[in-house]
Amino acid sequence: MRDLSRRIREVSDTYGLPLAPERVVGDLSAGERQRVEIIRCLLGAPQLLIMDEPTSVLTPQEVEILFKTLRQLSSEGTAILYISHKLEEIRALCDTATILRGGKVVADCVPRDTSAKEMAELMVGKDLIVPERKTEDATTVVLQAKDLSVPAQSQFGVSLKELRFTVLQGEVLGIGGVAGNGQDELLAVLSGEISCPPNQLYYKDEDLHGTNITQRRAxxxxxxxxxxxxxxAAPDMSLTENAMLTGAVRQGLAKRGMLNWRKARKFAEEVITTFDVRTPGPGNAARSLSGGNLQKFVIGREVLQKPELLIVNQPTWGVDAAAAASIRQALMDLAADGAAVIVISQDLDELMEISDRFAALNEGKLSAPRETEDLDVEQIGLLMGGAHGLPESDAPMADAEDADGSEDGDAESDAPEAETASAEEPGDAEADKPNAEVETSETEQVETDATDEAEAEAEAEAEAEAEAEAEAEAEEPSAGASSAQESAPPKIDIEEDAGEAATEGDTPDTAEPHSEAPAPSDSGEKSEEDAAQPEPEAAPKAKTPPAKPKPSKSIVINSDEDMILPPVTPAIGSGGISISSSPPPKKKPDSEGSDT
Amino acid sequence: MIRLEKRPQVSAFMSYATPVLAVLATFAAGGVLFYLLGKDPVQSIITIFYDPIFGEFSFYYRPQLLIKGAPLILIAIGLAMGFKAGIWNIGAEGQYIVGAICGAAAGLAFYPMEAVWIFPLMIAAGAFGGWLWAMIPAFLKVRFGTNEILVSLMLVYVAEQLLASMSLGLLKNPEGFGFPGSRNLQQYASAHNAEIVAGTGMHWGVVAALIAVIFAYVLLTRHRLGFAIRVTGEAPRAAHFAGVNAARLTFFCLGMSGLLAGLAGMFEVSGPAGQISIDFNVGYGFTAIIVAFLGRLHPIGIVLAGLLMALTYIGGDIAQSQLQLPAAAIQVFQGMLLFFLLAFDFFTNYRFRFGFRRAV
Structure with a gap:
């Protein structure tokens, strides 16, 4: 154990990922937990690192730290397979990208030379309509929170602390924040699912204390x-019944307690047609709809009831780009028609795009709302709590670095590191190369140019309209973004061109050697090509949904959340790639594996 | 390779076919059971399922179908409402007993006065007794988060002790020569739940059961409360989001099933049973659980299931006397019905897939 924690310290020092081995995971923030996963992977000295949507729980500052680590790793010869629907991240980080749609490869591209819009259109397969904002000056206060404080509802809940904000008629208030900082609670309090204390929440100057969700709907x-x-929505109930669920009050679907199913069905049909929900009909179960279609139904159900105040949480989470765009448009249209809209989201680009004012939730506290136009992503990131868990002294550094990266295009901070890292790597790579047949056939190892990235980064924040969760799902259903929050099965060997699955633990336990050497350096079993490469800053090889991961010995990281998923044992496509795991230190539930 | 796969939608066909398949499977397994007991399986099943309705003495057994079916249906309707909402009242037997005690006590309190209002009063008292007994688990669940399955079940045994105490003490027939048991309500005209049409088995409990069925049907399909019940059972958080008050719903569902069970007990004690006695309860409250599930928690289904279970009671009695089948064999037979039902029920949500799944 002591040995292990020493190695953890070494690795975390080497990569600038502060982490104290003795801390309890439950106390860590999401960003720190992700660091745990990354370090766990690094301990295994990977040659291929697979990450699936790693940034969904990170603040922009934490994303920058992560990217820095990834660049360092790639410069040391680790191939990185980066699965994401956040196109600007891919543009910032990756050298080549493969775009998947519906489980098929639709395009390969060099993300730096491709605009996010182009990539989004490739993903969606049609022209993307970017929601347009119609701004009007609003003055009427619809909702006002005066030091709204609500204690946590459960052991793992978050208590809301002295929230202070107003929402005006016709505006969209965006509330950002990293997952688990009180978003669910905020929605529940505002919608009336949990009650609010007296004199803290006013709707059109009326105290909302003592009103339940049904009264608030009215x-x-x-x-x-x-x-x-x-x-x-209730999964096994039909869309008609689900329309009744929240529509009964305002749509007049119930009279003196008796339900009017014909009217409910009509309402459900209206939602389905207006919002282009793809389903055979309102009689189908909610469960049978895809995520995007169900979300369109859910949002449509509320929007069509012409609310005066609509609160949505993660409206486009796991929704394909086209559906996301139409949902955003619907929300903005609703605001343009005079309703007040609160959008709680972890997708900053989304908030930048649709919200008039922005506030960030961090550990149950809300920052003062500010005009979105005046904010940039850096400031938002700081509002969201900056890089969680970094010592104060480190935080500014992270910011500075971030600023470098994204604003100035001056990537000094990255560059030296890349060099040092890569400097040690050739030797190491030669030194222990247990896997003779390691190969990276990926020839497009583009030199990592920090400045390039910097630019891309800058743009990243700027636009980012589209997302394609679908893509991620399609790509790797098993570890799929949706299901799978897993962390790192310690070691996965990917053997190229070996038709059969699973070469078990063919690597000599690389973990051992690391006790003396910093993990990253001696891990770098580079392919011959890699090693041969003249440039000291060898390239990160990161792709969006990859058609064919090539190198051997990989690690899957997925940091959406912190559960352990079994390593994937599937053959991806017909490419003859098989992934297997050597006996993992962490026990993985077999059951999971069997139902993927 | 065979594996199970969740269906994207609940199979409508399977949800109708399940009870039928369960009955057929019970016939088959029951036949094997009877064969192993040394009886002719076909003859046994004919005796149980055919003779009571179409046999030589069916004129005697047919009214029994209603008499035995009514309490089962009455109780099962109440249970089904709770089960649909995910509130598991397993203690209907206890509520049935307490309802009977309260109903009988209300009547006997006025003995030997004759008045038309006595019987309605007994109905109200019976309903109240059952309701009250069910309020105990409801309150404990809402207030302290106890498990209503355990509390309601254990209250059955409390109720049984209460029943014994009543038949030996407070309600004991003063003219009963020291035998345990109350006065016979059948001999007390104002309190007697007599057949409405002689010889049909049609007593007020049957009427109450029919009313309950219609009430439950309308409630579950057309009323907001029924919708709340269904949503709560399907997705509790969605129900909360829809504005359903879970605590109130718990009180309603447990109260309703207790009330109906109490009514069933009251109609039983004032009619077919006649008196409060130590062995008054014969397990209707537990059998009704099978009835509720066999009827797919649907009011109409419960009517059919209740009649079917009544049939097994009657047929079981005949088989006992004519074929010397042990009483336990009949109970096993009834249990198998629930077993197969639940087993087949699985396939409304899942299906078999043969062959290897595609690698993903």
């Missing part, structure tokens, strides 16, 4: 929670 307050199945 008053024109509607909500759409994050979790579609099971919260916003």
């Amino acid at each position: 008053q024109g307050i509607q909500g759409a929670p994050e979790e579609r199945l099971g919260h916003a």
